[in-house]
Amino acid sequence: MKQSQTLNFILGIYVVMIFAFVFAPIIFSMVFSFNSQRFPTIPLGEFSTEWYEKVLADPDIWKAARNSLIVSFSTALIATFLGFCTAYSDFRYNFRFKGPYLALILLPPTIPLIIMALAMLAWLSKIGMSGQLYSIIIAHSVLTAPFAMAVIRLRLNQMDPDLESAAWNLGGSEWKTMRYVIVPFCKPAIFSSLFLTAAVSFDEFAVSWFVSGLNSTLPVVVLEIVQGNIDPQVNAIGTFVFLTSMTLVVLAQLFFASRQIKGMQS
Amino acid sequence: MSKPLVIFDKVQKHFGSFVAVKGLDFEIHQGEFLAIMGPSGCGKTTTLRMLAGLEEPSVGEIRLNGRVMNDVAPHERDTPLVWQSLALFPFLTARENVEFGLKMRGVSKAERKQRAIKWLDKMGILEFENRHISTLSGGQRQRVALARSLVMEPQILLLDEPLSALDAHLVIRMQAVLTDLQRELGITFVYVTHSQSEAFAMADRVIIMGKGEIGQIGTPKEIYRAPANRFVAEFVGRNNILAGKVKSVDGRAAEITTPSGIFTVPTNEVQLLEGHSASFVISADLMHIATEEPLGTNKVFCKLISEEFVGSMVTLFLEDAQGHEFKVQMQERELSKFDLHSGDEIWLSWDVQSAHVLNES
Numbered sequence: 001m002k003q004s005q006t007l008n009f010i011l012g013i014y015v016v017m018i019f020a021f022v023f024a025p026i027i028f029s030m031v032f033s034f035n036s037q038r039f040p041t042i043p044l045g046e047f048s049t050e051w052y053e054k055v056l057a058d059p060d061i062w063k064a065a066r067n068s069l070i071v072s073f074s075t076a077l078i079a080t081f082l083g084f085c086t087a088y089s090d091f092r093y094n095f096r097f098k099g100p101y102l103a104l105i106l107l108p109p110t111i112p113l114i115i116m117a118l119a120m121l122a123w124l125s126k127i128g129m130s131g132q133l134y135s136i137i138i139a140h141s142v143l144t145a146p147f148a149m150a151v152i153r154l155r156l157n158q159m160d161p162d163l164e165s166a167a168w169n170l171g172g173s174e175w176k177t178m179r180y181v182i183v184p185f186c187k188p189a190i191f192s193s194l195f196l197t198a199a200v201s202f203d204e205f206a207v208s209w210f211v212s213g214l215n216s217t218l219p220v221v222v223l224e225i226v227q228g229n230i231d232p233q234v235n236a237i238g239t240f241v242f243l244t245s246m247t248l249v250v251l252a253q254l255f256f257a258s259r260q261i262k263g264m265q266s
Numbered sequence: 267m268s269k270p271l272v273i274f275d276k277v278q279k280h281f282g283s284f285v286a287v288k289g290l291d292f293e294i295h296q297g298e299f300l301a302i303m304g305p306s307g308c309g310k311t312t313t314l315r316m317l318a319g320l321e322e323p324s325v326g327e328i329r330l331n332g333r334v335m336n337d338v339a340p341h342e343r344d345t346p347l348v349w350q351s352l353a354l355f356p357f358l359t360a361r362e363n364v365e366f367g368l369k370m371r372g373v374s375k376a377e378r379k380q381r382a383i384k385w386l387d388k389m390g391i392l393e394f395e396n397r398h399i400s401t402l403s404g405g406q407r408q409r410v411a412l413a414r415s416l417v418m419e420p421q422i423l424l425l426d427e428p429l430s431a432l433d434a435h436l437v438i439r440m441q442a443v444l445t446d447l448q449r450e451l452g453i454t455f456v457y458v459t460h461s462q463s464e465a466f467a468m469a470d471r472v473i474i475m476g477k478g479e480i481g482q483i484g485t486p487k488e489i490y491r492a493p494a495n496r497f498v499a500e501f502v503g504r505n506n507i508l509a510g511k512v513k514s515v516d517g518r519a520a521e522i523t524t525p526s527g528i529f530t531v532p533t534n535e536v537q538l539l540e541g542h543s544a545s546f547v548i549s550a551d552l553m554h555i556a557t558e559e560p561l562g563t564n565k566v567f568c569k570l571i572s573e574e575f576v577g578s579m580v581t582l583f584l585e586d587a588q589g590h591e592f593k594v595q596m597q598e599r600e601l602s603k604f605d606l607h608s609g610d611e612i613w614l615s616w617d618v619q620s621a622h623v624l625n626e627s
Contacts, residue, residue, distance in 0.1 A: 165320050166353035168340040170367030170418065176341075180369070184357045 026242055033235035040232070051236040061237065064221040067133060068202055071217055075140040076198035082141065083148025083193055088182065091156040092164075106146045116143065117210035124211055131213025139207045144197035151196060151256070155189035156182075192255035199248035203241065271296045271422060271454050272317065277326035279312050279478075286312045288478035290326070294422075299448050299455045301469035303462065305501065309478040310458045314424050317456065318345045330422075341370070346415035347424040350431070352407055354399045354414070360406075361386060361395040364413045371418075385413040389443075405436045409443075416447070422454040429464060441467055462502060466490065474498045491549060492534070495625045499547045504581065506553065506592050507624070509545035512538045519618065522546065525588045530563045531621040538623065545624045550581065550595040552620040555604065556613045565615040568592055570606055582606075584614065 032040045036048035055061050086105050090098070108116065120139045124130035129138070163185070167177040183190070205219035212220055218241055225231050272294035279287040287309040294300050302310045315321040316328060319340035328335045335343065346367065354363050364382040373381070386392045389409040394402060402410065408428065415423055425444075429437045445468050448455045459465050465472050466486040474481040474489060474497075481501070482494040493499035499507055510524030519530055520538045531546045538544055559565070568584035571591075580601050582594040592614055606612065 160351050160353055162349050162351050162353035163355065165340070166347070166349060166355075167366070167370070169318055169320070169343075169345070169347045170414070171341050171370035172366075173339075173341050173370075176370055180366070181355060185355075187357070 026238075029235045029238045030242075032232060033239050035232065038232060039230065040235075051232045055233050055236045055240075058233075060216075061218075061221060061233075064216050064218045067136075067212075067215050068217040068219075070133060071136045071140060071208075072198040072201040074137045075144055075201040076194045078137065078141040079144040079197040079201075080148045080152075080190060080193045082145040083150075083197075084152050084186065084190065086145070086149045087153040087156055090153060091159070105149060108143055109146050113204075113206040117207040120207055121210040130211055131215070133212075133215045135211040135213070136208050136215070136217065139211050140201040140204060143204065143207060144200045147200060148193040148197050151193045152186055152189045155186050159185055188255045192252045195248045195252035195255070199245045199252065202248065203245050269296045270294065271331065272456075273327075273329040274313075275327040275329065277313075277316065277323045277328060279309070279316060279321060280324040286478055287316075287323075290480060292473065292480060292483055294454060294456060295471075296421075297452050297454055298470045299445070299457065299468055301457045301459060301465035301472045302475060303459055303465040303472055303501075304475035304481075306460060308475040310460075310475050311426055313475070314347070314426055314456060314458045317422075318347045318424055319343050344418065344420050345422055345424055346418050346420050347426060348411050348415050348428045350427040352411040352428075352431075354407060354411055356399050359396050359398055360391065360402065360410045363399065363410055364417050366414060367418045381417055382413070385417045386410075389413045404432055405440070408432060408436075408440060412443075412447075416451070420453065422456065425455060425457045427459050427461075428457075430459075430461075437464070444468060474501060476501065492622045493547055493624065496545060499624060504550040504593060504595055506548045506550060507545060508547075508590070509543065512540050512542055512544050515540060520544075520623075526566050526586050526590050528563075529621065530618050531623055532619055534623055536623045536625050543626065545626065546621045547624055548616050548621050550593040552616055553592070553594040553596075554615050555582070555594060555596070556615065557604065559613055560615040562615060562618075564618060564621070565613055566592065568612060568614050570608055570610045570612060572608060573606075584612070 028040070031044070033051055034047055034049065035044050036050060037045035090102060095101075111119075117139075120135075120142075121130060124135050124138070129135055159182075163181055164177055167181045168174070172180060203219065204217075205223065208217045209220045209223065216224065218237060222234050222237050222241075225234055225237075270293040274290040274292050277287060277290040278285065290313060302313060304310045312321055316323055317335075319335065319338055319342075323336055330343075330345075355366065358366070361379070361382050364385055365378040368378040368381060383392060383395065386395050389412060391402075391406050391409045391413070394406055394410075399407060399410070411428065429440050432440060441464060444455070444457075448468075457465070457469065466489075469486060471483060472486055472489055473483045476497045481498040482489055484492075484494075489498060490502060493502055493505070496507065499505045508522070508524045508526060508529065510522045513521040513523045513528060515533065515538050518533055520533050522529055522531055522544050529546075536544075554560070559567075566586045568586050571583045571585055574581045574583070575598065578598050580596055580598050582596070582601070584592045584594065586592065594614065604612070
């Protein structure tokens with residue numbers, strides 16, 4: 001018993017160290033966002049909300065924030081819809097080349113972002129659709145749909161296949177069955193997917209930078225500021241972006257977890 | 267009882283090169299309790315799914331009330347099914363589950379509620395109407411599943427091994443619930459099971475299926491006492507099957523030579539020809555045991571191998587000098603008069619009329 005206590009203690013420290021390693025830079029950034037000094041050095045200067053005031057006063061940042069919200073909201077809807085459709089086609093139908101079909105759908109996240117971004121830019125400008133807000137939405141939908149599909153597919157795999165047949169058997173047409181059985185069953189996964197894809201889109205920098213043109217999103221604006229000079233405004237924006245993404249991811253996890261528990265009960 | 271509600275007309279079902287159902291030709295009567303029984307993979311569930319429209323026959327026709335059903339979509343039929351997995355909707359409450367079919371059919375909200383409540387009450391689970399499925403016990407879920415199908419007030423109810431997930435004592439209780447319901451409602455039940463006790467306890471008629479074909483259709487008693495062929499006899503179990511050659515045929519009786527001896531059997535519709543092979547069966551509960559050599563022709567001297575107790579009934583497993591196994595089923599209190607032990611030798615006998623000749627083909 002004593003040995004396992006020691007082991008637990010060491011493992012506990014290990015976990016704390018991992019979290020420290022992951023979150024220290026972010027916490028530093030948060031701390032410095034409230035620091036009056038221009039350069040991030042220790043000892044800290046005085047507590048100050050100067051950088052936040054500057055950020056809030058900057059119309060470019062407001063515009064970028066608006067763009068980011070529009071893009072991530074639209075992306076979440078489109079990617080989740082696409083993800084649901086592909087997950088359902090996998091659940092419901094058996095066809096030749098299903099393996100390659102699924103592999104192809106899951107491919108986008110495995111392509112290096114910079115390659116993806118370049119390819120998107122080349123393609124979108126070729127068909128005259130680059131440099132617009134919807135260009136980012138298109139690119140992000142491609143990028144995040146596989147995540148949506150993976151989350152919803154997990155849920156569908158928990159479904160008793162008889163459930164769908166049972167709905168037909170009770171007089172439900174295929175559409176009614178979709179509406180009253182499949183979608184309600186997948187609801188937790190659909191919400192989870194909405195938040196997850198929104199978070200990924202909200203954070204994404206490389207693809208946005210290439211295809212956005214003048215419609216910068218928040219991560220792109222951050223880079224533009226950093227390129228010019230060292231400005232603690234970045235810390236303030238970073239804190240905001242981090243909190244937004246974390247909220248979305250936590251919400252996604254909450255839906256995910258609640259459906260796991262329900263899955264265990266039934 | 268006589269009007270056919272459903273007709274299976276030379277129905278076959280192929281899955282690729284695999285033939286799941288090889289040719290079904292039978293009728294289901296209005297208001298009967300029909301059980302379809304067979305080992306797993308015999309095609310019984312496929313048969314039921316074809317009736318519900320979830321599988322389409324590859325060959326042949328299924329007619330319901332004279333209407334050819336082959337191309338009718340499942341949701342356009344009125345053939346509710348009680349699933350082996352129950353297939354209750356986990357995101358709905360008990361009452362919403364029962365209302366589901368009515369909602370699909372466009373029944374108004376008020377009527378839906380009233381009819382669902384009526385059936386939940388009838389099944390004795392009204393107090394759970396607002397509970398989610400995951401919080402109900404196995405027996406309660408079973409009743410929700412039944413109510414969900416019966417609320418549709420169908421002419422025919424399909425049941426696919428609905429009791430297989432329940433504890434033994436609940437199975438007995440649900441059997442009573444089902445037979446009472448069927449009698450009260452007067453609707454046709456088609457009940458698929460692999461359990462002989464369920465089928466024989468509830469059904470008016472039983473279809474025994476094996477390898478996609480019908481082995482026998484008949485009342486439980488007919489199937490038990492007079493199995494049509496070796497497959498049915500073996501499936502029904504607790505039977506003694508003897509095979510040999512016909513020695514002589516004399517009108518109402520025949521003599522058959524087997525390795526265990528020469529036995530007299532009553533003739534039936536199976537044609538017996540001298541010199542041809544034949545087999546017959548005697549139910550285990552029609553065998554007698556005796557310590558002295560009995561009179562009569564049908565007797566075998568055996569050694570007791572083992573005993574199996576099921577409550578007050580005992581099954582004895584014995585072997586004759588040729589190593590052929592015999593089974594005897596009797597009351598425990600009768601057996602105790604004999605004070606038998608493994609390895610003891612004893613006479614087995616049976617009345618001529620207890621034997622039943624099997625169809626060899």
